[in-house]
Amino acid sequence: MTTPAATATGPAARTDEGAPLSALAPTAAAGALGECLNIADLREAARRRLPRGVFEFFDRGSEDEASLHGNREAFRKIKLRNRVLVDVSRRTQATTLFGKPMSMPLAIAPTGVAGVCWYEGEVELARAAARAGVPFTLATPSVTSIEKIAAVEGGRKWFQLYMWRERELSYDLVRRAKDAGFEALMLTVDTAVPPIREYNRRNAFSVPFQPNPRILADIAMHPRWLLGVALRYYMNGGLPTLAHYPKGASGRTAAPRGVSVPNLRGDDLTWDDVKRLRDMWKGPLMIKGVHLAEDAARAAAEGCDAIVISNHGGRNLDSAVAPIQVLPEIAAEVGGKIEILLDSGVRRGGDVVKALALGATAVLSGRPTLYGLSVAGEAGALHALSLLRKEIETTMGFTGCASVADISPRTVWME
Numbered sequence: 001m002t003t004p005a006a007t008a009t010g011p012a013a014r015t016d017e018g019a020p021l022s023a024l025a026p027t028a029a030a031g032a033l034g035e036c037l038n039i040a041d042l043r044e045a046a047r048r049r050l051p052r053g054v055f056e057f058f059d060r061g062s063e064d065e066a067s068l069h070g071n072r073e074a075f076r077k078i079k080l081r082n083r084v085l086v087d088v089s090r091r092t093q094a095t096t097l098f099g100k101p102m103s104m105p106l107a108i109a110p111t112g113v114a115g116v117c118w119y120e121g122e123v124e125l126a127r128a129a130a131r132a133g134v135p136f137t138l139a140t141p142s143v144t145s146i147e148k149i150a151a152v153e154g155g156r157k158w159f160q161l162y163m164w165r166e167r168e169l170s171y172d173l174v175r176r177a178k179d180a181g182f183e184a185l186m187l188t189v190d191t192a193v194p195p196i197r198e199y200n201r202r203n204a205f206s207v208p209f210q211p212n213p214r215i216l217a218d219i220a221m222h223p224r225w226l227l228g229v230a231l232r233y234y235m236n237g238g239l240p241t242l243a244h245y246p247k248g249a250s251g252r253t254a255a256p257r258g259v260s261v262p263n264l265r266g267d268d269l270t271w272d273d274v275k276r277l278r279d280m281w282k283g284p285l286m287i288k289g290v291h292l293a294e295d296a297a298r299a300a301a302e303g304c305d306a307i308v309i310s311n312h313g314g315r316n317l318d319s320a321v322a323p324i325q326v327l328p329e330i331a332a333e334v335g336g337k338i339e340i341l342l343d344s345g346v347r348r349g350g351d352v353v354k355a356l357a358l359g360a361t362a363v364l365s366g367r368p369t370l371y372g373l374s375v376a377g378e379a380g381a382l383h384a385l386s387l388l389r390k391e392i393e394t395t396m397g398f399t400g401c402a403s404v405a406d407i408s409p410r411t412v413w414m415e
């Protein structure tokens with residue numbers, strides 16, 4: 001189902017328009033970004049810039065963080081093999097998904113608080129994605145509206161849906177995404193209940209933002225964020241709120257705070273909801289948060305176009321299986337019938353190649369692009385994509401893969 005684009009882009013990291021990504025970073029941000037040679041560097045730069053409450057909110061996992069760390073361990077355990085004496089002088093990682101081109105096998109994952117990392121962060125992420133030639137997914141709990149993202153020039157736009165018990169409220173979002181011309185719908189199904197994240201309570205951090213002495217002291221110690229994000233919002237109409245949530249509702253998927261909305265809980269979601277959505281949404285429909293081959297098979301049987309194997313980046317169920325561990329059995333079940341995407345723990349281009357080797361069409365980037373965004377907005381997110389792109393290309397060179405079609409189970413070695 002995946003077909004490499006006909007033209008090779010050559011070894012340099014390039015956008016879909018052909019410009020080297022490094023050339024797109026504004027000069028002011030180039031200094032800080034220039035020192036970030038990998039995603040771990042971007043993470044460290046983001047940690048220094050953001051208030052602790054904000055940084056931990058998006059960087060950490062749930063409970064004992066076994067899922068969070070397990071995601072990285074699982075990638076490390078998979079080894080790559082050189083394939084030698086193959087002409088890889090014209091490598092291309094361009095590919096297609098849902099019949100449309102993407103410059104690399106990656107899309108930006110839905111991340112609810114992007115607008116807290118950077119002023120109008122979701123707009124900046126969408127712009128970075130458009131310039132890099134990869135799809136961008138807008139999350140239901142975002143501070144930027146569907147319509148505002150639709151106005152961002154170019155790019156492929158996907159909408160992530162959390163289904164609420166008040167179904168009509170969710171259907172309204174689906175209709176808005178359709179009217180705004182979004183290409184695809186991604187239904188997240190792994191958040192039936194609110195996860196346990198103790199550090200948010202310790203940091204007194206919540207979404208929507210609730211001022212309190214602890215978080216205000218935290219913010220005061222991070223003047224770049226205070227001036228560049230909080231103050232800019234304040235000067236332009238006040239602190240951001242969740243654009244798609246009814247008035248009075250909290251940001252947690254399953255926790256109504258106001259009385260104006262009777263019940264936003266989504267813990268009664270079933271395959272009947274998928275059927276209904278399939279009827280409503282004619283474009284590509286993805287189910288995010290799948291771990292079981294039988295669930296993947298059911299998604300295919302219900303007419304979904306893709307599944308995202310994900311443990312929410314280790315933020316929901318703790319001790320969850322790492323998506324890369326279950327990818328082979330899911331690919332054996334539904335590979336060739338439905339597109340398989342994967343996220344959670346991708347931090348190097350080699351991880352992307354491993355996922356493709358085991359049956360994924362593409363991966364989603366959650367934190368890597370958020371780290372970049374937190375450091376330098378659009379330019380920072382582009383930098384994260386550029387780093388991953390370069391690493392994918394390097395790994396493809398070593399493993400003898402001139403195109404994504406050459407990446408196969410033989411590319412990896414597993415115990």
Ligand SMILES: Cc1cc2nc3c(=O)[nH]c(=O)nc-3n(C[C@H](O)[C@H](O)[C@H](O)COP(=O)(O)O)c2cc1C
Pocket residue numbers: 057058059109110111112113139140141160188288310311312313314315343344345346364365366367368
């Ligand atoms: C701060 C943050 C917010 C997120 N918000 C959402 C969300 O609103 N909806 C959703 O489906 N997934 C959400 N996710 C999960 C991501 O879509 C994705 O599954 C995860 O980040 C992938 O793991 P990675 O961060 O290791 O790349 C969020 C992740 C983070 C880090």
